[in-house]
Amino acid sequence: MYFKDMHILSMKDFSKEMIDHILETAEKLEPIAVMKERSDMLAGKVLAVLFFEPSTRTRMSFETAMLRLGGAVLSMGSVDASSIAKGETLADTIRVVQSYADTIVLRHPKEGAARMASEFSQVPVINAGDGAGHHPTQTLLDLYTIKRESKLEGVRIALAGDLKYGRTVHSLCYALAHYGADITLVSPDGLRMPYEIIKDLEARGMKVRQTDSIDEAITEVDVLYVTRIQKERFPDPAEYLRVASSLQITPELLENAKSHLKIMHPLPRVNEIDPLVDNTSHACYFKQAFYGVPVRMALLALVMGGME
Amino acid sequence: MNSENTDFELEPGLRVRPIENGTVIDHINAGQALNVLHILKLPGQFESVVSVLINSPSKYGKKDVVKIENRELKVKELDKISLIAPSATINIIRDFKVLKKNRVKIPEYVEGVVQCVNPNCISNSSEPITSKFRVYEEDNIINLRCIYCERIISEDIADHLLRE
Numbered sequence: 001m002y003f004k005d006m007h008i009l010s011m012k013d014f015s016k017e018m019i020d021h022i023l024e025t026a027e028k029l030e031p032i033a034v035m036k037e038r039s040d041m042l043a044g045k046v047l048a049v050l051f052f053e054p055s056t057r058t059r060m061s062f063e064t065a066m067l068r069l070g071g072a073v074l075s076m077g078s079v080d081a082s083s084i085a086k087g088e089t090l091a092d093t094i095r096v097v098q099s100y101a102d103t104i105v106l107r108h109p110k111e112g113a114a115r116m117a118s119e120f121s122q123v124p125v126i127n128a129g130d131g132a133g134h135h136p137t138q139t140l141l142d143l144y145t146i147k148r149e150s151k152l153e154g155v156r157i158a159l160a161g162d163l164k165y166g167r168t169v170h171s172l173c174y175a176l177a178h179y180g181a182d183i184t185l186v187s188p189d190g191l192r193m194p195y196e197i198i199k200d201l202e203a204r205g206m207k208v209r210q211t212d213s214i215d216e217a218i219t220e221v222d223v224l225y226v227t228r229i230q231k232e233r234f235p236d237p238a239e240y241l242r243v244a245s246s247l248q249i250t251p252e253l254l255e256n257a258k259s260h261l262k263i264m265h266p267l268p269r270v271n272e273i274d275p276l277v278d279n280t281s282h283a284c285y286f287k288q289a290f291y292g293v294p295v296r297m298a299l300l301a302l303v304m305g306g307m308e
Numbered sequence: 309m310n311s312e313n314t315d316f317e318l319e320p321g322l323r324v325r326p327i328e329n330g331t332v333i334d335h336i337n338a339g340q341a342l343n344v345l346h347i348l349k350l351p352g353q354f355e356s357v358v359s360v361l362i363n364s365p366s367k368y369g370k371k372d373v374v375k376i377e378n379r380e381l382k383v384k385e386l387d388k389i390s391l392i393a394p395s396a397t398i399n400i401i402r403d404f405k406v407l408k409k410n411r412v413k414i415p416e417y418v419e420g421v422v423q424c425v426n427p428n429c430i431s432n433s434s435e436p437i438t439s440k441f442r443v444y445e446e447d448n449i450i451n452l453r454c455i456y457c458e459r460i461i462s463e464d465i466a467d468h469l470l471r472e
Contacts, residue, residue, distance in 0.1 A: 010458075089434060089435050089436060090430070090435055091437070108430075109428070110428055110430040110433055111426060111428050111456065111457035111459075112429050112430040112431065112454065112455075112456025112457040112458075113430045113456075115430075115455065115456050116431075116435060116437055116456055119437070130430075131428050132428070133457055133458070
């Protein structure tokens with residue numbers, strides 16, 4: 001499979017075979033990610049990291065991934081200290097940076113920014129989040145986590161929280177459609193997954209159920225994917241508290257779960273998951289954050305020709 | 309003489325005369341003629357006569373008609389008007405006769421015609437790009453999906469035409 005020089009913009013650009021290949025490559029690279037092995041696969045290559053929005057995990061895991069493969073990282077630094085503060089367009093920034101680096105990782109607040117950047121770049125652009133738009137590397141690391149910690153084919157998964165605005169969750173659902181997943185959607189009334197997406201998923205042969213009861217959903221699934229509910233979505237703070245506490249994951253709630261249940265969360269969490277859950281065998285969210293490294297290593301290795 | 313260049317002239321009370329050479333865009337949805345001209349950037353620098361008939365009676369109710377003299381527009385160039393006038397027909401006129409008659413086809417992509425409705429789309433910023441949409445029909449409704457942010461426009465497309 002040939003990924004060299006390919007832009008990584010949206011999960012919609014990937015077939016099941018392509019996703020499988022990325023996940024298999026990540027698995028091969030995992031010993032390097034945990035320092036059991038060393039690599040200079042990308043020695044002499046430069047990764048430009050352009051983040052126009054704050055980020056901890058995505059940015060650092062990309063940088064770690066590049067360094068673990070022997071490459072170098074070139075960072076733009078803060079937006080205030082760059083020529084963007086002088087009014088430079090993103091298109092101009094990309095045209096300049098592509099001549100300094102072998103791959104560009106971009107996070108930008110505008111939707112479609114990465115796709116536009118790819119039109120101006122001769123080197124691969126990897127979308128690390130474009131506003132409320134796509135975040136394909138998050139979806140890939142979510143799939144990798146499910147593969148490593150549970151099973152991908154036919155996984156029974158519950159998605160809980162804000163399913164209306166969270167496009168990362170939408171993107172994960174579309175990707176899971178490749179694997180015949182059985183999905184339960186758990187959300188309060190105002191934050192349900194848009195109808196068109198559910199219709200789309202069903203048309204792809206997925207089983208989709210909706211409920212507002214986390215207690216009911218948790219008894220049947222292999223994976224529980226929890227997302228943050230943002231306070232600003234609720235005009236009434238009391239309503240926010242009511243909804244947030246009704247979806248909170250606690251050790252008591254987990255008493256009814258299957259023993260092999262894994263809980264995922266893209267982080268940062270606020271109070272969706274009780275810290276007491278962290279020490280149970282169900283907690284998987286910190287491992288999930290780590291898995292961002294081998295998955296991003298795989299993408300970097302593939303688009304820069306370190307692996308095929 | 310083919311009726312496409314004459315039908316509304318033959319009705320009582322001549323409104324617009326037949327043209328000798330040029331392009332007649334007929335069967336435009338009533339009220340959309342000015343938007344059609346806007347999409348085609350007409351008259352612009354063009355100096356010949358452009359006639360516009362709005363709310364003209366026809367067999368199927370009302371329609372608009374645009375006649376552009378001494379200029380044969382390319383069918384491909386005209387396809388983008390299908391977004392707001394999907395039943396429009398294009399008649400190329402030579403010596404008062406209809407040389408070619410085509411219905412507009414919905415193009416696969418349109419560029420620089422419609423503005424994305426998503427205020428946070430990169431195409432609505434100061435970047436040096438023009439809006440681009442993939443066009444598709446679903447249940448007889450024309451949908452435009454932004455190439456950049458993927459937001460879909462399926463209603464009132466005329467309200468979202470790019471204005472300079």
